[in-house]
Amino acid sequence: MRKKTLVTVTAALALLATACGSGERGGAGGGIGAPAPAGAASGPSNAACSGTTLKSTDIGITADKITIEMIGDTGSTAIPGLANGAVEAVKAWADMLNKQGGLACRKVEVRTYDSKLSPDEARNGYVDACQKTFAAVGTTALSVADVTPLTDCVDKNGAKTGLPEVPGLTILPVHTCNPTSFPMYGSGVPCPVAAGARDVEVPKAVGSFMKQQLGGGAQHGLYLVPTTAAAYSQAVISQIRNLEQTYGLAADIEAGANGKDPQSAYTPAATTMRDKKSTFGYNASTWPSFLLLQKEAAVQGATPKMWYCVGACYDPAYTKAGGKVTAGTYVQISNIPYEEAGQNPEIKEFTTRVKEVNTFAQSAWVSARLFQQAVEDTVKASGPNGLTRASLLKALAAVKDFDNRGMVSKSTPSAKLPAECIVIVQAQDGGGFKRIHPQQPGTMRCEGFDKINIDVATAFKG
Structure with missing residues (x-):
């Protein structure tokens, strides 16, 4: 294929x-x-x-x-x-x-x-x-x-x-x-x-998986938000706020990602992750932007326990372009894996x-x-x-x-509701993806919705 x-x-x-x-x-x-x-x-x-x-x-x-x-x-x-x-x-x-x-x-x-x-x-x-x-x-x-x-x-x-x-x-x-x-x-x-602020429904499965995978203790990290157009940040900010407020996944930094940014644009975010010893990096932007951040994090010595990306990273071009840098990244999808x-x-x-x-x-x-x-x-x-x-x-x-x-x-x-059910795959060293959660092939994890009060037009602070 x-x-x-x-x-x-x-x-x-x-x-x-x-x-x-x-x-x-x-x-x-x-x-x-x-x-x-x-x-x-x-x-x-x-x-x-x-x-x-x-x-x-x-x-x-x-x-x-x-x-x-x-x-x-x-x-x-x-x-x-x-x-x-x-x-x-x-x-x-x-x-x-x-x-x-x-x-x-x-x-x-x-x-x-x-x-x-x-x-x-x-x-x-x-x-x-x-x-x-x-x-x-x-x-x-x-x-x-x-x-x-x-x-x-x-x-x-x-x-x-x-x-x-x-x-x-x-x-x-x-x-x-x-x-x-x-x-x-x-x-x-x-x-x-x-x-103004509205009650927005957000799938529970994302937060519960991240919390489970990261383990106990204080978890904090980076949220990368797409900013090539204002509408992009509005579309993803509810999930990010829910991860912070409902699951305690605090933000060390909330960074914007423009599709035209070079790798050097991510130096401040990467050094913040390093200095604050961020335990995760969450990507809601494009995979090329995320990959530039991951590469810069490697240069700056930031080593989070988890790299997490929404479905944008479920693309063979991502693992091909990133090689070992992408290995181990968790990717959230809402379909049965192509594999x-x-x-x-x-x-x-x-x-x-x-x-x-x-x-x-x-x-x-x-x-x-x-x-x-x-x-x-x-x-x-x-x-x-x-x-x-x-x-x-x-x-x-x-x-x-x-x-x-x-x-x-x-x-x-x-x-007109968001996705309730997800599958988590993981980028593999050498390319490709492997199902991680839930483990049974052909299944998805569905946990209902959280509700968060938010004004999506003004919530992004990056």
């Missing part, structure tokens, strides 16, 4: 959602609509298509084609190629379905729009999608700040139905809370959007069809599968000519406990 380097932003990992019970949960679970084996999809051979004269039922739907738009940050000069894997994943999903017969008795066509890490371009992408496509699928735009093109989008009949969106990720609450967007995982900030593809057919499908396998690609793939399920549910209820933007929004709102055939933790997208 060939995997290319991708700079992955942790804010994208406003990860998994919805209660899946406490303790370990097995990987088996809900599928993609019909009870078909992994990889199967409905198409023209489906009974629903026989004898049906297909029609153009809405913008982006003709008698033979469904057109969707994939909006992604691929051309930014700050972080080039950020969403390349996500774009590839949506195209690979569409190609797979088309070879199997299509979706709703039609072929799927994917348009792409480069949002360039720009709020204006993200908005322009939504305008383009509203005018030319049926829905936005797999959106990997990290600077969405204006969702009015989604809410104000009119359908074929001129009604302000809204543009259905199944994004690969959402960052700011204004995007997460948009009523026509159905992200797999939200930030835990309650909707509707409001200024267990032999045990999970959907992981195998994804890793076989997508070359640039990383967190963004996976999120986009899962969102495409969620879109697929909602379409199939609509066709099952109303036939292939019953598919409209309005009926799709209704179907998306009705999806519960979606886990993409056990690939990820269960999610009810309309709830």
Whole structure:
């Protein structure tokens, strides 16, 4: 399996959602609509298509084609190629379905729009999608700040139905809370959007694992927060504050990480870790930024008991670039590890069809599968000519406990909650990752949510 380097932003990992019970949960679970084996999809051979004269039922739907738009940050000069894997994943999903017969008795066509890490371009992408496509699928735009093109989008009949969106990720609450967007995982900030301190739900599993692994006594360390854009820090700060306040993992330093920073920019953070004898280094930023910190820490003689990184580091490029420096780093993910593809057919499908396998690609793939399920549910209820933007929004709102055939933790997208369930893998000397927690293959650790009162817009103090 060939995997290319991708700079992955942790804010994208406003990860998994919805209660899946406490303790370990097995990987088996809900599928993609019909009870078909992994990889199967409905198409023209489906009974629903026989004898049906297909029609153009809405913008982006003709008698033979469904057109969707994939909006992604691929051309930014700050972080080039950020969403390349996500774009590839949506195209690979569409190609797979088309070879199997299509979706709703039609072929799927994917348009792409480069949002360039720009709020204006993200908005322009939504305008383009509203005018030319049926829905936005797999959106990997990290600077969405204006969702009015989604809410104000009119359908074929001129009604302000809204543009259905199944994004690969959402960052700011204004995007997460948009009523026509159905992200797999939200930030835990309650909707509707409001200024000031709010009660935010944060997964317990992260803090309990770190506390258990670090052991007793006073634990203190560094928190690395992404600052390439203000929205990034807002997306991760709730988890950091919860680790401090609920689990006693105090901050020696809270450092910002800009994607353009050289290694020397991390000297103050590394020397602080050394001087204060920090017991952990927690990364909520990109893996390249984190790796520069780890390298500088080695130069300065900082030796924490634990290096911990959210899913951004679950990328073969990270261990390849870092070598021995990355060995032993704990990485938090919210899916069955790719290394267990032999045990999970959907992981195998994804890793076989997508070359640039990383967190963004996976999120986009899962969102495409969620879109697929909602379409199939609509066709099952109303036939292939019953598919409209309005009926799709209704179907998306009705999806519960979606886990993409056990690939990820269960999610009810309309709830817009963060990830409850996690898996911890560890970077290995020589490359690759090994499952650490929970130890049983095919399982995830689910412990419910803590609640913390916080103003995400002002909480970062770095």
